[in-house]
Amino acid sequence: MGNQINLILGMHNHQPVDNWDHVIEDAYVKCYKPFLDVLENHPKVGMSLHYTGYLLDWLFERHPEIIDQLKRLIQRGQVEMISGAYYEPIIAIIPDADKQGQIEKLTDRVEALTGQRPNGLWLAERVWEPHLVKPIAQAGIQYLFLDDSHFKAAGLDESELYGRYTSEEQGKTVDIFPVDKTLRYQIPYDSPQAIVDYLGSIASADGKKAAIYFDDGEKFGVWPGSHRLVFKEKWLDHFFKALSDNSHMIKAITPSQYVARTPPLGRIYLPTASYSEMMEWSLPAKQLAIYEQAVKEVPPQYNRFFRAGFWRNFLVKYPEANNIHKKMLYVSEKIHRLEQEKGIKHEEALDELWKGQSNDIFWHGVFGGLYLTNLRTANYQHLIKAENIVDALLHGPSFLHIEQRDLDCDGQPEILIESSAQNLYLHPHEGGSLFELDYRRKNFNLLDTLARRYESYHDKLGGNGNEAQSSKEHTLNQHLHYDWHRRVSLLDHFLGEGTDLESLSQSRYPEQGDFVNSPYESRIENNTVILSRDGNVWVQDQLIPIRVEKQLILADPDQAQTIIRYRLTNLSAHKAPLWFSVQFNANLLAGDAPDRYYYLPESAPKPAQSITAAGAAVAQITESKARLRSKKLISREALKEVYGIGLRDEWLDIDYHLIWNRIGDVWRFPIETVSQSETGFEKVYQSSAMFPNWKLTLQPQESWDVEIIQRITSHQP
Numbered sequence: 224m225g226n227q228i229n230l231i232l233g234m235h236n237h238q239p240v241d242n243w244d245h246v247i248e249d250a251y252v253k254c255y256k257p258f259l260d261v262l263e264n265h266p267k268v269g270m271s272l273h274y275t276g277y278l279l280d281w282l283f284e285r286h287p288e289i290i291d292q293l294k295r296l297i298q299r300g301q302v303e304m305i306s307g308a309y310y311e312p313i314i315a316i317i318p319d320a321d322k323q324g325q326i327e328k329l330t331d332r333v334e335a336l337t338g339q340r341p342n343g344l345w346l347a348e349r350v351w352e353p354h355l356v357k358p359i360a361q362a363g364i365q366y367l368f369l370d371d372s373h374f375k376a377a378g379l380d381e382s383e384l385y386g387r388y389t390s391e392e393q394g395k396t397v398d399i400f401p402v403d404k405t406l407r408y409q410i411p412y413d414s415p416q417a418i419v420d421y422l423g424s425i426a427s428a429d430g431k432k433a434a435i436y437f438d439d440g441e442k443f444g445v446w447p448g449s450h451r452l453v454f455k456e457k458w459l460d461h462f463f464k465a466l467s468d469n470s471h472m473i474k475a476i477t478p479s480q481y482v483a484r485t486p487p488l489g490r491i492y493l494p495t496a497s498y499s500e501m502m503e504w505s506l507p508a509k510q511l512a513i514y515e516q517a518v519k520e521v522p523p524q525y526n527r528f529f530r531a532g533f534w535r536n537f538l539v540k541y542p543e544a545n546n547i548h549k550k551m552l553y554v555s556e557k558i559h560r561l562e563q564e565k566g567i568k569h570e571e572a573l574d575e576l577w578k579g580q581s582n583d584i585f586w587h588g589v590f591g592g593l594y595l596t597n598l599r600t601a602n603y604q605h606l607i608k609a610e611n612i613v614d615a616l617l618h619g620p621s622f623l624h625i626e627q628r629d630l631d632c633d634g635q636p637e638i639l640i641e642s643s644a645q646n647l648y649l650h651p652h653e654g655g656s657l658f659e660l661d662y663r664r665k666n667f668n669l670l671d672t673l674a675r676r677y678e679s680y681h682d683k684l685g686g687n688g689n690e691a692q693s694s695k696e697h698t699l700n701q702h703l704h705y706d707w708h709r710r711v712s713l714l715d716h717f718l719g720e721g722t723d724l725e726s727l728s729q730s731r732y733p734e735q736g737d738f739v740n741s742p743y744e745s746r747i748e749n750n751t752v753i754l755s756r757d758g759n760v761w762v763q764d765q766l767i768p769i770r771v772e773k774q775l776i777l778a779d780p781d782q783a784q785t786i787i788r789y790r791l792t793n794l795s796a797h798k799a800p801l802w803f804s805v806q807f808n809a810n811l812l813a814g815d816a817p818d819r820y821y822y823l824p825e826s827a828p829k830p831a832q833s834i835t836a837a838g839a840a841v842a843q844i845t846e847s848k849a850r851l852r853s854k855k856l857i858s859r860e861a862l863k864e865v866y867g868i869g870l871r872d873e874w875l876d877i878d879y880h881l882i883w884n885r886i887g888d889v890w891r892f893p894i895e896t897v898s899q900s901e902t903g904f905e906k907v908y909q910s911s912a913m914f915p916n917w918k919l920t921l922q923p924q925e926s927w928d929v930e931i932i933q934r935i936t937s938h939q940p
Contacts, residue, residue, distance in 0.1 A: 227430035228385075228422050230466070230475045231400065233271040233368060233437030234258070235345050237311055238278040240581040241601035247281055251289075254444030255282070257454050259292050262301070265463035269476040270302050271437070273345040276309035276329050277578075283336060290336055297339050303477035306330040306341035306364065312580035314359075315352040316535065316548060318555050322355075325577050326362035343367060343478050345437070347582050349402075350497045350534045356392035366398035366478060368437040373496045374401045375527035385425060385432035387482070388491040398487055400478065406436040411443060411458050415465035422473050430474070431485050447902055497534050504588035505532035507540060511679040537586040537593075542631070542709065543673050544585045544593050546658065547602055549631050551579055554606050557613045565616070572612040579606035587678075587898070594898035594907050596812050599671050607646075607666040614641070623780035625747050638745060638752055642780035645935065650711075655743035655754035655773060657712040662783050662935045665877055669809045669935070672710040672910040673896060675730075680899050699897050699904050704729040707740075710894050710910055713787070714739050714806040715771050717760045718916065722802070724861045727914065728892040735802075736760045738771055751776045757794065760801060768794040769801070769921075783935035790928050793921035804890075804916035805931070809879050811872040814857035814893050814908030818873040821854050821891065821911075823865060824882055856911045859892035868913055876937040883931045887917040 236255060238247050262270055272293070274282065282289050296302035308314050308325035309332070317325075326344065334340040344359060344367040351369055359367065371384050384401045409418050422434055443459060444450040453459045466475050496502065506514055514531050521529050538545040554576055562568045579602045587593045618624065621643045627636040630648065640647040646661035660670040684700040707730055708714060719733025726732040736758060743754040755772040769791060776786040793799045811819045849865045852858070856870065868889050869880030894909045919927050 225472060226423070226426035226428055227472055227474060228426035229430070229433040229481055230422060230473050231271065231433055231435045231437075231478050231481060232269070232475060233273065233305065233345075233435070233478075234440040234443070235273045235305075235437065236278055236440035237275040238281065239583045239598050239601070240277050240310055240578045240605065241597075242277075243597070247278070248285070250441065250445045251282070251286060253450045253454075254441060256286070256289060258440065258443050258459065259289065259296070261454075261459045261463060263292065263296060264460070265467055266299065266301060267467040267470050267475065268301070268463045269480065270296075271305050271343065271478055272302055272440075273305035273307055274333075275307065275311040276332060277311075277581075279329075279332060279336070293337050297337055300477075300480075303343070303479055304333045304337055304339050304341050305343045305345050305478075306333060307345040308347065308580075310577050310581045311347045311583075312577070313347055313350050313534065313582045313585060315350055315355060316538075316585070317580050318552065318559070319358050320559055321555055321577060321580065322358040323362045324573065325580070326359065326364065328577070330363065342482075348497055348501055348534075348586075349373075350501070351493060352495050353390075353492060354392055356390050356397050357395040360392075360395035360397050364397060366400060366482065368400045368402050368435060369493065370407075370496070370498050371401040371404050372499055372527070372530075373493045374491065376494050376496060376530060377491055379491075383488070385434060386485065386488040387433070388489055389487045390491055390493060398482070399491070399493065400433070400435045400437075402435050402437050406434060407438050410436055410438070411449070411453050411462065415458070415462040418462065419465050419469050419473065423469075426472055433481050433485075495533060496530065499531070500588060501534065501586070502531040504586065505534055505536045505540065508677050508679045512682075534586070541587070541593055541673075541676075543599075543671075545631055547599065547606075548585060550603070550606055550659070551576070553630060554579070554610045554613070557617070558609060561613050561616055567616060569612055569616070572609045575605045575609035575612070579603070579609065589899060589901060591898060591900045591905075591907075594673065594896055594909075596671070596673075596810060596907065596909060599673075600667070600810075600812060603661075603668040603671050604666040607661050607663060607668065610646075611663055611666065614643075618643075621781055623750060623777060625750070625752065627745075627747070638747070640752060640775070640777060642777060644779075644781050645783040645785075647775065647785065649713075649745075649752065649754070649775075651745040651754060652742040653709070654714050654739050654741060655745070655756065656709065656714050658709065660712065660935075662877060662879075662937075664783070664937055665875060667875060667877060669811075669877075669879055670711060672808050672810050672894065674706040674708070674710045675704050675894065675896050675909075677705050678898070680904075681897065684897065684904065699906060702895055702897050702906055704731075706730045706894075710808045710912065712807045713773065715773075716804040716806060716914070716916075717769075718802040718804055719761075720802075724859060724890050724892065727890060728859060728912070735762070736769070743771075750778065760799065762797075762799055762801075765797060767797060767799045769799065770794055785933045787931040787933060788928065789931070790926050791919075791921065792926040793923055796923045798920060798922055800918075800920045802916065802918050804914045807881060807913045807915075807933075808894065808910045809870055809913070810910040811856060811870055811875065811877065811879075812908075813874075814895075814911070815855055816874070819856055820871055821851055821856065821858070822869045822871055822880075823849060823851060823862075824867040824869055824880055857893045857895070857908055861888065861890045863888050865889055868915070870911060876939050878936045878938075879934075881913065881915065881931055881933055883915060883929055885917060885929045887915050887929075890914045890916065 309329040342365045344364040623642045630637045638649040648659035715738040717736030722732040743756045774788040867882035
């Protein structure tokens with residue numbers, strides 16, 4: 224008998240929570256179903272399969288025939304099902320109770336549907352941290368799969384990677400298989416014979432070695448060009464046939480079959496890591512090119528010790544991702560507190576929380592990820608649903624609660640205003656800004672926005688024409704504008720002479736004040752939050768001290784309405800001509816859809832009239848003469864002499880509007896990012912920015928006031 228090698232093949236199939244139905248159906252037709260059909264025709268080829276919980280549920284509901292097919296393959300010993308965290312979170316960054324809960328939920332679900340209880344685990348994006356051994360073991364998992372680069376970084380040589388190792392944390396153990404990078408790049412792109420030759424080169428006389436392949440199932444039909452290669456050109460069929468024809472040398476078996484036959488190769492402690500591309504993407508954008516150059520200069524024999532970033536730094540690179548993550552931790556804390564304090568384990572709230580932990584929106588690389596508004600919205604909606612359930616049990620149907628808490632874990636407290644109708648999260652130390660606005664009735668965060676940032680791949684759109692030709696739009700490089708602040712609300716601007724709609728929309732205007740990203744003092748008085756800053760504004764060649772105070776008043780906890788009272792005071796002995804503007808943002812997802820649009824409120828208070836909590840449109844009104852040139856959310860316009868502006872979403876049934884008591888101009892424009900996806904570059908609508916603005920002159924020690932109502936309503940419950 225000649226040399227032999229065990230081959231453990233694994234496929235991970237995943238769809239984000241609440242992904243579009245037609246997208247999943249397309250993946251089913253092009254990938255998931257034809258893959259199993261080909262596999263079933265090659266009974267000598269063993270396989271391990273992982274389906275994330277959301278996809279598994281979708282398949283059971285829409286195509287139960289594929290569940291029956293899995294059962295057949297399991298019964299004949301050809302397929303082993305693999306568990307994981309149900310909704311595909313990055314396990315390292317969710318609370319331990321949720322780690323174990325999500326894993327056990329998927330393990331139970333797989334067993335209920337297929338009759339087989341999984342022993343192995345797929346780790347989302349292969350993001351590994353050493354502490355994971357304990358919660359994974361406590362969830363009943365015996366082994367998992369990680370990139371071989373993790374093992375090389377721990378000091379192992381290539382020849383030591385053909386098997387599994389045992390790792391330990393506080394006396395708990397799991398076995399870890401190293402996924403072969405060569406196979407990961409060969410399958411499904413190299414010829415089947417080349418793969419057979421590679422496996423033959425590492426086969427041994429004792430037949431104990433194992434080569435492991437485990438990668439995204441979407442490579443087999445969903446990725447661009449893959450369906451033609453894998454199925455129409457029959458790459459997969461030819462590959463499985465090559466394995467069957469060489470079964471005397473290559474034993475394509477399941478992980479449990481291998482574990483039953485061979486012991487671990489030893490004990491190991493792996494460093495934090497993910498696959499190499501992910502670690503590169505986690506670097507700051509301007510450092511990525513430096514890293515890539517450094518890799519070229521490092522001799523190949525030292526590459527194993529040369530690594531890029533750390534996954535958690537996506538939460539630094541993208542503060543919007545950090546906000547979602549910390550919101551998730553906050554909601555999880557509430558749910559588990561409910562169980563501890565009142566003995567209530569609310570399964571629906573837990574499931575909504577776990578859906579909100581889905582990983583896709585916490586990072587960005589070659590896929591859209593964080594840049595995709597529909598995916599971010601899905602996470603927020605599930606988190607707010609969970610929060611609504613638990614808050615009703617903790618506080619009752621009507622409540623208003625204001626607290627200071629370091630929500631984003633930056634060492635400085637935020638202010639959280641929570642009521643039965645809305646949540647408002649404020650950053651006193653970042654311009655006194657409003658960075659989350661949850662309309663609880665519709666489980667929707669209107670400030671789920673994203674700032675425009677430099678990405679290293681933007682250099683490919685630098686106007687050379689080549690890359691732009693393959694982009695979805697030829698003029699994407701003209702949309703490369705970068706913001707120097709978050710796209711949030713209640714940012715206080717003092718505009719300089721020469722500012723116009725174009726320069727403001729491109730973040731290239733002259734900012735005369737030092738208020739936008741600067742700290743504000745804060746205090747809480749009953750149902751009111753007061754934010755103030757003594758700052759400065761350049762007026763010609765003079766630096767004029769100006770105080771900005773803004774009060775947020777919530778009069779009714781059951782209404783999503785906030786009264787915002789501004790007072791500007793000239794603290795100098797000089798006259799101060801000012802151009803003051805307050806930035807607001809709102810994301811209603813679809814900038815070009817006909818059922819989502821701007822409108823002008825039909826009436827508004829007379830100049831300087833106070834807006835009461837009861838009515839933004841009171842008896843004494845004056846009509847605005849302004850008219851919108853375009854109602855689309857992607858449109859831009861400088862409107863003159865108006866008392867407010869509104870955005871309406873008929874699909875979500877959300878009406879968001881601002882009304883102020885001093886006639887002023889309002890400039891509006893879309894925030895659109897340029898990001899990379901698996902199909903090339905794309906422009907994505909992120910939010911609509913609105914800048915009500917007033918020109919005024921303050922005499923020494925004089926104050927000026929404006930009152931703004933922010934209101935969210937809907938027609939249906």
